[in-house]
Each structure stands twice: as structure tokens, then as C-alpha cells.
Amino acid sequence: MRTTRITEEERAKAFAPTRKPEVTERQQLDVRYHVEDFAVEDRPRRFLEAFAAILRHSNYRFALDHFIRMSAKCSRCSTQCQVYQATGDPEDIPCKRSELLLSVYRRHFTLAGSVRGRILGTGHLTDEKIQEMAESFWNCTACRRCSMECPVGIDHALITHLGRYILSEIGIAPRALVVSTREQLEGKTGNTSAVPVPALVDTLEFLEEDMEEEKHVAIKFPIDKEGAEFVFFPAVSDFLMEAESLMGIAAVFTATGDSWTIGTGYFDGINYGLFYSDRILERVVTKVSDETKRLKGEKVLIGECGHASRSAKYFLPVHCGGKDALPVYNIMEYTYQAWKAGKLKLQPNAIPERVTYHDPCNIARQKWILEQPRELLKAICADYVEMTPNREDNICCGGGGGTVSIDEIRPYRTAVGGKAKADQIRATGAKYIVAPCANCKKQLRELVEDQGIDAEIVGLHDLLYKAIIFPDHMIQPAVPADAEDEDNPAAEPVKPDSAGSADE
Amino acid sequence: MEALLDFAQGPLFRLTFAIMILGLLRILILDIVGMVEAYRKAGDKSIPWGLTISRTLEWLFPVKRILNHRPIYSIISILFHIGLIITPIFLFAHVRLWEQGVGFGWWTLSPQVADTLTITTIVFGLLLFLGRVGVSRARALSRPQDYLWPVLLIIPFISGYLCANMGVSPAVYQASMLVHVLSGELIFVALPFTKIAHCVLMPFSQLVSVLAWKFPARVDEDVATTLDKKGAPV
Ligand code: SF4
Numbered sequence: 039m040r041t042t043r044i045t046e047e048e049r050a051k052a053f054a055p056t057r058k059p060e061v062t063e064r065q066q067l068d069v070r071y072h073v074e075d076f077a078v079e080d081r082p083r084r085f086l087e088a089f090a091a092i093l094r095h096s097n098y099r100f101a102l103d104h105f106i107r108m109s110a111k112c113s114r115c116s117t118q119c120q121v122y123q124a125t126g127d128p129e130d131i132p133c134k135r136s137e138l139l140l141s142v143y144r145r146h147f148t149l150a151g152s153v154r155g156r157i158l159g160t161g162h163l164t165d166e167k168i169q170e171m172a173e174s175f176w177n178c179t180a181c182r183r184c185s186m187e188c189p190v191g192i193d194h195a196l197i198t199h200l201g202r203y204i205l206s207e208i209g210i211a212p213r214a215l216v217v218s219t220r221e222q223l224e225g226k227t228g229n230t231s232a233v234p235v236p237a238l239v240d241t242l243e244f245l246e247e248d249m250e251e252e253k254h255v256a257i258k259f260p261i262d263k264e265g266a267e268f269v270f271f272p273a274v275s276d277f278l279m280e281a282e283s284l285m286g287i288a289a290v291f292t293a294t295g296d297s298w299t300i301g302t303g304y305f306d307g308i309n310y311g312l313f314y315s316d317r318i319l320e321r322v323v324t325k326v327s328d329e330t331k332r333l334k335g336e337k338v339l340i341g342e343c344g345h346a347s348r349s350a351k352y353f354l355p356v357h358c359g360g361k362d363a364l365p366v367y368n369i370m371e372y373t374y375q376a377w378k379a380g381k382l383k384l385q386p387n388a389i390p391e392r393v394t395y396h397d398p399c400n401i402a403r404q405k406w407i408l409e410q411p412r413e414l415l416k417a418i419c420a421d422y423v424e425m426t427p428n429r430e431d432n433i434c435c436g437g438g439g440g441t442v443s444i445d446e447i448r449p450y451r452t453a454v455g456g457k458a459k460a461d462q463i464r465a466t467g468a469k470y471i472v473a474p475c476a477n478c479k480k481q482l483r484e485l486v487e488d489q490g491i492d493a494e495i496v497g498l499h500d501l502l503y504k505a506i507i508f509p510d511h512m513i514q515p516a517v518p519a520d521a522e523d524e525d526n527p528a529a530e531p532v533k534p535d536s537a538g539s540a541d542e
Numbered sequence: 543m544e545a546l547l548d549f550a551q552g553p554l555f556r557l558t559f560a561i562m563i564l565g566l567l568r569i570l571i572l573d574i575v576g577m578v579e580a581y582r583k584a585g586d587k588s589i590p591w592g593l594t595i596s597r598t599l600e601w602l603f604p605v606k607r608i609l610n611h612r613p614i615y616s617i618i619s620i621l622f623h624i625g626l627i628i629t630p631i632f633l634f635a636h637v638r639l640w641e642q643g644v645g646f647g648w649w650t651l652s653p654q655v656a657d658t659l660t661i662t663t664i665v666f667g668l669l670l671f672l673g674r675v676g677v678s679r680a681r682a683l684s685r686p687q688d689y690l691w692p693v694l695l696i697i698p699f700i701s702g703y704l705c706a707n708m709g710v711s712p713a714v715y716q717a718s719m720l721v722h723v724l725s726g727e728l729i730f731v732a733l734p735f736t737k738i739a740h741c742v743l744m745p746f747s748q749l750v751s752v753l754a755w756k757f758p759a760r761v762d763e764d765v766a767t768t769l770d771k772k773g774a775p776v
Contacts, residue, residue, distance in 0.1 A: 087769065088769060091765050091768040091769050092765060094768060095758065095761040095764040095765050095768065096757060096758060096761060096765075097580040097583055097584065097753065097754055097756065097757055097758055098754060099576070100573070100576025100577060100579065100580050100750070100753075100754070101576075101580075101750050101751065101753070101754035103572065103573070103576060104573055104576070104743060104746070104747070104750045105750075107569060107573075107737070107739040107740070107743060108737065108739065108740045108743055108744075108747065109737060110688075110737050110740060111680075111683040111684055111685065111688050111737075112619075112680070113677070113679045113680040113682075113683050114611065114612060114615075114616075116679045117611040117612055118611070122679075128678070128679060128682030128683075131679055131682060131683060133683055134682060134683055137683075185751065187607075187610075187611065189601055189604065189607075190601075190740050190744060190747055191601060191744070191747025191748050191750070191751060192747070193750075193751035193754065193755075196751060196754055196755065207769060207771075216776065219776050220775065220776040223776050224775060224776055316757060316761070316762075316765075317761075317762040317765055317766065318776070320757075320760065320761070320762045321762060352586070352755065353586075353757070355585065355586035355588065356584070356585035356586040356756060356757050356758075356759055357585055357757075357759050357760055360585060360586050360587060360588075360759075361586075361587070361588065363586075404590070404593070405593060
């Protein structure tokens with residue numbers, strides 16, 4: 039799938055400055071995302087110190103050595119990058135992006151490079167190069183398509199990941215991510231959306247009432263239930279923005295009867311560490327593990343969110359016990375298994391409109407979850423179509439790598455990062471785009487709005503919610519006919535028989 | 543000229559060949575040591591072997607991949623690589639030299655096949671060079687070595703072809719043989735220190751990436767301490 043270049047008009051909009059000139063001046067940094075003030079002097083030295091510290095304690099060094107020996111500069115990766123295809127700017131060729139950091143590594147951390155650099159007096163890290171990296175690494179959506187298509191196997195996304203990590207250690211990271219993470223790790227509420235526990239409980243109760251009205255089934259969100267099989271961590275923003283996905287998930291658990299819970303000690307799956315700092319990644323993933331253990335849960339269950347799933351699935355074992363770490367599941371895996379096991383009944387053709395599925399990069403690239411959501415969708419949709427390419431070759435929504443949370447770069451995300459995706463969506467003609475990821479959902483909604491596409495973005499469980507067939511014994515007696523005629527049937531909610539036995 | 547040729551085919555050959563072998567061994571060993579070390583430090587030691595091996599094979603034998611993107615460039619590049627690897631190793635004249643030198647030889651290409659491969663390698667090498675010069679995105683990435691390699695690599699093929707096929711005068715024969723041998727030796731020497739190192743490191747690339755994402759456990763404190771940031775707010 040290729041996309042066309044953006045027009046000059048789109049370019050002007052996408053790259054328009056977002057920051058006040060005096061801030062750019064004060065921070066000596068010309069980027070489009072907001073950055074909290076940081077020490078400006080002596081940046082190259084501090085960058086190199088941070089780089090050295092990270093190399094010393096991490097596993098990056100051998101990979102960088104491998105990559106600098108291998109890099110063939112064949113330019114094949116340019117066919118993969120939706121950013122480069124939209125801008126046509128050589129600086130956006132993945133290999134060129136990687137070279138920014140590889141050249142620093144070669145010059146300052148390899149013998150041959152530093153000897154040559156010293157003799158020629160060239161190549162050392164300058165403020166200008168830091169500026170280039172700060173810009174380039176956040177133009178990338180970390181989708182990892184380029185890494186898949188590099189003939190010599192250079193993992194460009196790993197290099198961008200490392201570059202962002204080093205930059206963050208000298209204070210250069212998007213403010214939106216840093217502020218949320220600060221609240222999550224050090225704030226009163228302990229989550230990125232600053233949702234206090236009472237508000238969470240209120241929201242869930244409200245949703246429970248809603249569902250009872252709609253489905254006449256007592257669908258519950260069990261809170262702080264010890265010993266549940268699954269402890270659930272959605273992207274916390276779902277509690278504010280994706281009520282229907284959460285309702286679908288609660289409905290699935292009600293139908294299957296399996297035990298799950300949401301912990302009030304910690305209930306946020308979001309892990310921005312994956313996008314800008316390994317240290318943050320480690321601290322957040324540890325909180326997930328700790329809360330699951332506090333509740334004596336058996337398994338970590340992540341909601342509809344790509345990066346939250348990947349960071350738990352791949353990094354919880356890294357930091358919380360290797361093969362003894364708690365097993366991590368994504369909700370789609372659970373729902374699929376339950377359905378296959380016959381614990382969940384779904385109504386065929388419940389969704390008559392055309393539906394397509396967007397693979398979140400963090401779930402699909404490693405071929406982790408590809409078929410499960412598709413099979414579920416085919417079971418309930420009358421008109422299911424695929425986007426091309428799909429599965430592990432999918433195209434990023436354009437808001438990956440944390441960029442979706444940076445509101446000030448929305449014009450960039452929807453004109454450049456998401457351009458290829460917009461073309462892809464248009465080609466399907468689908469009414470519903472199913473995107474089982476909080477980040478993809480937000481980005482895709484902004485994308486269809488800005489690109490004028492008539493499609494609705496939903497989660498997988500939003501649609502499943504409409505199609506679940508509950509066992510008869512769960513359905514409460516019908517409400518008297520006159521009550522249903524009223525404008526506001528919520529005025530007389532029917533209490534389920536089982537309400538008394540609900541978990542405390 | 544004859545003395546020079548003797549020297550080039552004798553001691554200089556042995557020296558440059560040894561440099562190549564030792565140089566390649568060095569980077570191979572460094573690479574493997576790096577991987578073992580990373581695995582030892584990794585907090586999570588589960589490796590998705592199936593996916594890693596299948597992706598490795600997909601790139602070592604990129605039949606499945608070629609048509610997806612830039613098919614013409616990919617086919618040219620693959621055929622170039624095939625000629626580049628097969629011809630020198632299985633050329634009758636080369637194998638005979640080995641037989642004389644070390645006492646054993648191996649299967650060889652028929653002269654027609656060898657000639658065809660030689661020609662295709664020259665043509666495709668030139669095309670790759672032209673692609674590099676002519677395509678702006680390739681130019682944007684290229685370093686000097688990226689332009690030099692395709693040219694350097696086809697010199698021994700051109701000169702070798704001249705020696706083998708043209709009824710040239712002895713003087714011309716000797717001159718092109720000298721070019722053939724010296725350019726080959728230059729390639730030997732440069733190979734381990736440039737991007738051509740991928741000839742031995744290629745099979746490990748996918749594994750390297752997998753291992754690189756396996757971070758060591760709990761290094762937040764260590765990094766923070768080294769950077770004097772322990773306990774600092776987010
Ligand atoms: S990770 Fe994705 S966005 Fe970033 S350079 Fe690679 S292909 Fe482009």
C-alpha cells in the first residue's frame with residue numbers, strides 16, 4: 039500500500055509551529071510538541087553521559103554494534119514508512135532517522151569512530167544534532183513496519199525507542215506524556231487520567247445501571263475482589279471515553295461467569311514508558327504486577343489497548359520474575375477462548391453494516407493476536423471486510439508511539455502520520471472501523487473527522503456487546519408494558535434477583 | 543610485471559585472505575559474545591524461536607519478499623548476490639588453484655554457466671550502481687562506500703572475464719590478471735570493516751533484535767544512580 043504525497047497546503051498545516059517563539063528561544067529547541075523547561079546548557083555532554091549510563095546498564099550495545107556493521111543503506115525501508123510516503127522528506131526515511139543516533143554511537147562509543155573523529159576533528163555531537171533527533175524521533179510512530187522490511191534486519195524502531203529514552207534523560211520528552219506519567223507514578227490518583235477512586239466507582243455503578251436497563255441482566259464490574267482469576271487493567275482513559283468497550287467486556291464476563299476484578303489500588307494499563315523511557319516502563323509494569331498480587335489474582339488482563347498489552351506482555355516478564363511472572367492476557371484472547379469453549383453465545387449477523395478491523399501495531403507486528411478478533415467479528419457481522427495490507431503488515435493509525443497523546447500535533451497526525459491509514463479506510467467503505475486500542479481509537483476518530491471520512495470508530499467489545507446472547511436464567515422478568523412506554527424508563531430500574539448476592 | 547603478479551598471487555593473496563578470515567571471525571565472535579551476554583542479562587529469557595527463525599530464513603532466501611515492494615530492484619539485487627557468491631567459489635579456475643595449493647578441490651560450474659553468471663553479475667552490479675546514483679531516496683542515504691562497493695565488486699568479474707574469454711595478447715592478459723587479483727585482494731581486506739560484513743552477520747539480525755528488546759531486569763535504579771538522579775521526580 040502506497041500513499042500519495044501531502045499537498046503544500048497540508049504540509050503547511052501539519053508543520054505549523056505549535057509553540058511560542060519565546061519558548062523555542064528559551065529552550066533552544068525547535069519542535070512541535072510541548073516540552074517542560076529543562077537545563078539548556080551543555081546538552082551534548084549530558085546527552086553522552088545519559089547514553090553512556092544507559093549502555094552500561096542495558097542490552098543495547100551489542101545491537102548497536104551489529105547494526106552499524108550491517109547497515110546497507112539500500113532504502114527499501116522507505117517503501118514501508120507512512121510518514122516518509124506522505125512527506126517525501128529524505129529525513130523521514132527510517133534508515134536516515136536511525137543514522138542520527140547510530141552516528142553518535144559510532145563517533146563516541148566505538149574505538150574506530152572516535153579515533154577517526156578525533157583525527158579529522160569531525161562528527162562529534164552538537165546541539166544541532168540533538169535538535170534533529172528531538173524532531174525526527176517524534177515524527178515516527180514507532181509502528182515497526184520498517185524493521186520488518188529491512189533486508190539486513192536493522193530494527194529502526196528499537197533505535198528510535200532508545201533515542202527517545204536518552205533524550206528524555208536530558209529533559210526532552212513531550213510534556214503530555216511526562217505530566218500523565220508523573221500523576222501515575224507520584225500523583226494522588228495514581229493513574230494517567232487522574233481519575234480518583236470514588237469517581238471510578240461512580241462511573242462503574244452508572245454503567246452497571248445503564249446495562250441493566252438495556253439488557254435486563256445484572257452485569258457487574260467487580261471491584262477489589264480477592265482471588266479473581268483475572269485482574270483487569272484497561273487504558274484508564276477508557277473509563278472516561280470508551281464506556282461501551284468496558285460494558286462489552288463486563289457483559290462477556292457476566293455471560294461466561296468467569297471471575298475478574300478491577301483493583302482500586304491501581305487500575306491503569308497505560309504505560310508511556312514504552313514510548314519514551316525504559317525506566318518509566320519498568321516502574322509502571324511493576325505496579326501492574328504488584329496490584330495483581332495484592333488482590334491475589336492469577337492473571338493480568340489488559341483491556342483493548344495495544345501498547346498497554348505489549349508493555350505488560352513483553353516487559354512484565356522482564357522485570358517481574360521472568361518465567362515465574364504473572365501470565366498476561368489481552369481481553370481479545372480471553373473473549374475468543376470463552377467463545378470457542380462454548381461459554382459465550384453470539385448472535386450471527388447482529389451487525390448489518392459493513393465492518394472492518396484495524397490491527398494495532400503493538401498487537402499485530404509480532405503476530406501476537408491476529409485471527410481471534412477477526413473470527414469473532416465474522417461471527418457477528420453480516421458484512422466483514424479486510425483492509426489491505428493487514429495482520430502483521432498492517433498500517434499504523436498514525437498516532438502510534440505515544441504521539442496520539444500529544445494534542446498539539448493533531449494536524450501532523452491526521453495529515454501525515456495517518457494519511458496512508460485514511461486511504462486504506464476509504465477503500466473499504468466500512469461503516470464501523472473496529473480498533474481494539476485506546477490510542478488507535480482516539481487517533482482514528484480524529485483522522486476520520488479531519489479527513490472527512492464517514493465512518494465510526496468502535497472497539498471490538500462495543501460490537502460484541504450488541505451481539506451477546508445471555509443465558510435465559512440471567513434475564514430478568516420483562517418490565518410491565520406501561521413502564522416501557524414511558525419516556526424515561528430509567529426512572530424505574532428493575533432490580534435483578536441476584537443483586538443481593540453480588541460481590542461486596 | 544611478472545614478479546608483481548607472482549607476488550600478488552602468492553604472499554599478498556595469503557596475507558589478504560588471512561586478514562579477511564580473521565576479520566570476519568572477529569566480528570562474528572564479537573557478535574555472538576554480545577548476544578550471549580545480552581541473553582545472560584535479559585530479565586525474560588523466552589525467545590520466540592519459531593518466528594525468529596522463519597523471519598531469518600525469509601531474509602536469507604528472500605523469495606517470498608521480493609515481489610512485495612520494489613520488485614525490480616529486489617530481483618536485480620538478488621541475482622547480483624547469487625552471481626557474487628557462487629561464481630568465485632565454484633569457478634573451475636579458482637578451484638584448480640585451491641587444489642594445487644591445499645590439495646583438495648570441489649564441485650565446479652560449467653564454463654557456460656560461469657560465463658553467464660559473470661556477465662549477469664557485471665550487468666546487475668552496474669544497474670545497482672546506477673540505481674544508487676539515480677534514485678533520490680537512495681542518494682539521500684548513501685555514504686562513499688555505498689557507491690564504491692558495486693563498482694569495486696564488479697572489477698574482478700570484468701577483468702576475470704577478459705582473461706578467460708578474450709584472445710588477448712599476453713601483456714594485456716597479464717595486466718588484467720593483475721587487476722583481477724589486486725581488486726579481489728582489496729575486497730578481501732575491506733570486507734570485514736565495511737557493510738559487506740553482512741555476509742557473515744546476516745543470519746543473526748533477527749535474533750539480535752529479539753534479544754535487544756529483552757531488557758535486563760530492574761535497571762531503573764542503576765541508571766538513575768549512575769546519572770545521579772536517584773529519587774528524582776518523574
Ligand atoms: S517505525 Fe513506522 S513510522 Fe517510524 S520510521 Fe519505521 S515505518 Fe516509519
